[in-house]
Amino acid sequence: MTIPHGGLPLQSVRKNLMGFNDEKLVAMIDRKKSTTEKWRVAQIELIGAANGLIDSTEMAHRLGVAPETLNEMVKNGEILSVDFDQKAKFPVRQLTKDGDTLTGFTSVLQKLRSIGIDGWMALDILCSSTPKFGLSPFELLERNRSTDALEDATAYENQGCP
Numbered sequence: 001m002t003i004p005h006g007g008l009p010l011q012s013v014r015k016n017l018m019g020f021n022d023e024k025l026v027a028m029i030d031r032k033k034s035t036t037e038k039w040r041v042a043q044i045e046l047i048g049a050a051n052g053l054i055d056s057t058e059m060a061h062r063l064g065v066a067p068e069t070l071n072e073m074v075k076n077g078e079i080l081s082v083d084f085d086q087k088a089k090f091p092v093r094q095l096t097k098d099g100d101t102l103t104g105f106t107s108v109l110q111k112l113r114s115i116g117i118d119g120w121m122a123l124d125i126l127c128s129s130t131p132k133f134g135l136s137p138f139e140l141l142e143r144n145r146s147t148d149a150l151e152d153a154t155a156y157e158n159q160g161c162p
Contacts, residue, residue: 043084046120049127050091050138053082059090062099077110080126082119091123093138104146108137111153125156 047053054062059079060070073079074088079101081088094105112122126137130152133140140149 042124043120046123046127047084047091049093049136050123051093052091053084053089054092056081056088056090062095063101064099077113078106080109080118080122082123091126093126102138102141102146103144104141104149107146108141108149108153111150112156115157117156125153130155 056067056070060067063070063073063079065073070079074081079090080094081090083089094101094109096102108126109122112118112125117125129136129139132155133145133148133152135143135145137149137152140146140152
């Protein structure tokens with residue numbers, strides 16, 4: 001068996017691949033697969049905690065804005081988006097039942113973004129309860145405790161994250 005580029009036998013390539021043998025390669029691939037699977041499970045858990053994800057068309061519709069306006073809102077840190085299957089998706093939980101963003105959400109998101117936390121990392125923080133309040137920032141915002149939610153976000157800055 002030969003490889004299209006170089007014409008070397010596959011066995012030769014395997015032996016010369018930076019000192020890795022087949023067992024090491026298989027172990028590396030298994031670790032990568034395991035890491036990928038763990039990440040996918042974590043994503044699914046976060047999606048559940050965020051009340052699901054919607055696409056940009058649905059998000060723009062719920063907010064009553066044009067797609068271009070939605071893009072600007074994301075760019076300005078007013079709305080959180082995450083990359084899911086190579087597409088921008090939006091956590092539903094950042095919205096009220098009336099289709100507005102939660103009161104104080106933008107301030108919390110902008111604080112996180114100012115210290116380099118955005119996307120999935122921001123979603124993880126927003127969905128995770130903190131020791132000080134025993135609630136997640138999303139739960140605090142849903143209870144109209146935006147000052148406490150902002151305090152949580154500020155704590156990440158004070159810890160030197162990231």
